[in-house]
Amino acid sequence: MTALGSRLGRRRVVVCVGAGGVGKTTVAAAIGLQRALEGGRVLVCTIDPARRLANALGLAALGNVETRVPGHAFTEAGLAPRGELHAMMLDVKRTWDELIGRHAHDPAQRDRILKNRLYRQMSAALAGSQEYMATEKLYELATERDYDLVVLDTPPTAHALDFLDAPDRILDFLGDETTRALLAPALGAGRIGFRLAQLGGGYIAKTLAKFTGAEALADLGDFLRSFHGMYEGFKDRAEAVRTLLSHEDSGFVIVSSPAAAAIDEALAFHERLHAEAIPIAGVVVNRVTPSLWDDARPLPDDAALAASLPAPDRALAGRLAATLAEHQRLASADREAIGRITGPIAAPHAVVPRIEEDVNDLGGLARIAAHL
Amino acid sequence: MAAPPLLDRRLAVVTGKGGVGKSTVAAALALLAARRGKRVLVCEVNAQERIAPLLGARPGGARIREVLPRVHTVNVTPQEALREYGLKVVRFQTIYDAVFENRVVRHFLGIVPGFGELVMLGKILHEARATEAGRPRWDLVVMDAPATGHAVQLLRVPQALLDAFPPGPLRQDAEWMRALLLDPARTGIALVTLPEEIPVNETIELDAEIRSVLGMPRAALLVNAMPPARFDAEEAARLGGMGGAPAPLGPAALAAAMAASRRARADHALARLREAVPLPGAVLPLVPVPRWDREAVEALADPLAAAGGTWL
Numbered sequence: 001m002t003a004l005g006s007r008l009g010r011r012r013v014v015v016c017v018g019a020g021g022v023g024k025t026t027v028a029a030a031i032g033l034q035r036a037l038e039g040g041r042v043l044v045c046t047i048d049p050a051r052r053l054a055n056a057l058g059l060a061a062l063g064n065v066e067t068r069v070p071g072h073a074f075t076e077a078g079l080a081p082r083g084e085l086h087a088m089m090l091d092v093k094r095t096w097d098e099l100i101g102r103h104a105h106d107p108a109q110r111d112r113i114l115k116n117r118l119y120r121q122m123s124a125a126l127a128g129s130q131e132y133m134a135t136e137k138l139y140e141l142a143t144e145r146d147y148d149l150v151v152l153d154t155p156p157t158a159h160a161l162d163f164l165d166a167p168d169r170i171l172d173f174l175g176d177e178t179t180r181a182l183l184a185p186a187l188g189a190g191r192i193g194f195r196l197a198q199l200g201g202g203y204i205a206k207t208l209a210k211f212t213g214a215e216a217l218a219d220l221g222d223f224l225r226s227f228h229g230m231y232e233g234f235k236d237r238a239e240a241v242r243t244l245l246s247h248e249d250s251g252f253v254i255v256s257s258p259a260a261a262a263i264d265e266a267l268a269f270h271e272r273l274h275a276e277a278i279p280i281a282g283v284v285v286n287r288v289t290p291s292l293w294d295d296a297r298p299l300p301d302d303a304a305l306a307a308s309l310p311a312p313d314r315a316l317a318g319r320l321a322a323t324l325a326e327h328q329r330l331a332s333a334d335r336e337a338i339g340r341i342t343g344p345i346a347a348p349h350a351v352v353p354r355i356e357e358d359v360n361d362l363g364g365l366a367r368i369a370a371h372l
Numbered sequence: 373m374a375a376p377p378l379l380d381r382r383l384a385v386v387t388g389k390g391g392v393g394k395s396t397v398a399a400a401l402a403l404l405a406a407r408r409g410k411r412v413l414v415c416e417v418n419a420q421e422r423i424a425p426l427l428g429a430r431p432g433g434a435r436i437r438e439v440l441p442r443v444h445t446v447n448v449t450p451q452e453a454l455r456e457y458g459l460k461v462v463r464f465q466t467i468y469d470a471v472f473e474n475r476v477v478r479h480f481l482g483i484v485p486g487f488g489e490l491v492m493l494g495k496i497l498h499e500a501r502a503t504e505a506g507r508p509r510w511d512l513v514v515m516d517a518p519a520t521g522h523a524v525q526l527l528r529v530p531q532a533l534l535d536a537f538p539p540g541p542l543r544q545d546a547e548w549m550r551a552l553l554l555d556p557a558r559t560g561i562a563l564v565t566l567p568e569e570i571p572v573n574e575t576i577e578l579d580a581e582i583r584s585v586l587g588m589p590r591a592a593l594l595v596n597a598m599p600p601a602r603f604d605a606e607e608a609a610r611l612g613g614m615g616g617a618p619a620p621l622g623p624a625a626l627a628a629a630m631a632a633s634r635r636a637r638a639d640h641a642l643a644r645l646r647e648a649v650p651l652p653g654a655v656l657p658l659v660p661v662p663r664w665d666r667e668a669v670e671a672l673a674d675p676l677a678a679a680g681g682t683w684l
Binding site for chain 2: 019020021022117118120121122130155156257259260261262264265268292293300304305308309316319320321322323324326327328329330333336337356357360
């Protein structure tokens with residue numbers, strides 16, 4: 001087992017983060033599969049809008065409910081799991097609605113919020129909403145269900161910080177004192193209307209209303225008012241999530257490819273997690289071109305390859321030489337790229353070679369898992 | 373009336389899955405437009421700035437700057453976009469300072485969900501329709517949009533606002549923004565992808581979402597990093613059996629077999645993509661460089677121009 005593998009062996013919550021297009025979903029599924037093969041009861045949760053995890057797990061469709069990967073998918077891949085593998089895809093809107101249901105004082109409050117048009121926009125299409133609900137769902141899955149391991153595949157974020165910051169940003173909005181102060185009349189007695197002008201801070205509110213329209217500010221006030229009394233519950237929950245993520249039984253796995261932009265993002269993630277004292281289980285560098293030639297020796301030319309072919313074919317030898325040279329150029333660039341990650345990040349790392357096949361079954365996932 | 377070629381529109385929105393080379397393609401499109409004598413602005417959306425460095429310049433931040441003749445870049449941030457937007461609304465710097473530099477208000481606007489996206493999109497669309505002395509400020513604005521899901525969220529902001537907000541100034545802005553985004557005479561989306569299974573799946577889904585959720589005009593499908601076809605099927609099969617041979621043949625045969633398999637999978641993915649997303653476009657070659665620079669971007673712009681046809 002690799003150093004990363006034994007590090008992951010103890011965790012109960014694993015969160016995979018990294019730039020888009022690095023194979024995060026596949027790595028998350030491979031980590032889950034590995035533990036299931038070893039005997040754990042595992043859930044892999046993805047937020048990915050592209051529904052890729054379903055492909056890799058051989059599930060026709062992945063929904064908001066936890067679905068067990070069927071036994072035949074393992075048998076067909078020649079695998080005999082000692083545990084269980086479950087998978088699900090996060091439904092952001094449903095998770096929001098459930099969260100409101102959980103914290104509302106009564107059905108009337110719940111319904112008022114669910115019907116509010118700002119809420120409907122916020123829950124369905126809001127930037128950061130995905131990230132917030134991902135952590136929320138993770139907490140529920142990790143604390144209220146009976147899994148040995150929950151692996152979370154995070155949405156590709158525009159910025160490394162989004163995943164950690166989004167919950168706070170949205171919570172700030174819902175419970176913020178300054179917002180309440182600005183919208184005081186709406187919060188106290190319904191619509192703002194002409195009362196804006198009478199406010200002590202009327203000057204500021206009036207200018208803001210120039211932006212949004214007075215009615216929109218009033219709507220916002222109504223919206224925030226309907227959350228009245230729920231904020232503490234939200235806040236406590238968010239803190240519990242944070243505690244869970246910082247616990248030693250949890251661990252982040254930073255996934256990267258050798259591409260420069262992906263590595264920049266991985267390093268930014270690392271810096272941030274480190275600063276927040278969030279445990280990093282390891283780094284996975286995925287899609288690495290494996291070296292096929294000892295770089296201490298010069299690459300073979302057309303003549304050398306032509307001589308080694310069973311039948312002389314100078315044209316084929318020329319193409320072989322060019323292909324090997326190009327391959328080695330990429331391999332050495334990738335090696336350099338790995339160095340950029342393993343230098344500054346002390347956590348154990350695993351290198352997964354680029355495989356020339358599509359990972360669309362458990363067998364393919366298992367071959368990736370073997371490198372972890 | 374047929375929509376004009378992409379580079380003759382006002383706004384080219386470049387999007388696709390993360391890691392497919394959106395920024396390099398956006399930079400190549402900008403180079404190409406500049407070669408045709410157009411004044412171009414490339415906008416990144418609050419990103420780790422990549423366009424200016426790709427074109428050989430230092431990162432320029434949130435201020436518009438000319439990095440090559442006729443090619444300008446800017447990294448649009450919510451702070452700077454809000455400042456410009458705020459100044460437009462209140463007109464006077466002193467009032468702006470009093471209100472928008474107010475700690476409480478800054479905090480408030482900073483946390484209103486979706487507001488940052490709105491002002492950033494507003495800034496980019498404003499550049500795309502701005503005029504100076506009776507002619508457009510830019511011949512073309514290239515928007516290096518965020519990856520798939522985030523791009524849809526960003527481009528949907530005007531519609532979301534119209535759905536959620538009562539009439540008012542914000543709504544009026546959302547109206548013209550939506551009109552510009554939906555107008556095929558002025559706006560076109562370029563979808564960028566790789567000839568690989570997962571990016572192709574995601575592109576097919578993104579295309580469906582653009583049609584159903586956004587309703588925006590799609591202009592081109594650009595397939596990036598197509599591996600070269602060096603070996604035919606018969607050769608690939610023959611070389612596949614030689615991987616165990618001693619050096620130099622064994623390693624060379626292995627590299628060749630991997631390259632051939634990669635190309636075969638790329639052909640397959642490409643065929644599936646073309647059937648599902650029948651848009652004009654180009655297939656761009658894999659450029660084997662460890663780090664992208666201006667030379668590599670030029671290496672993309674040439675085949676792009678050659679493949680152009682009537683859509684570019």
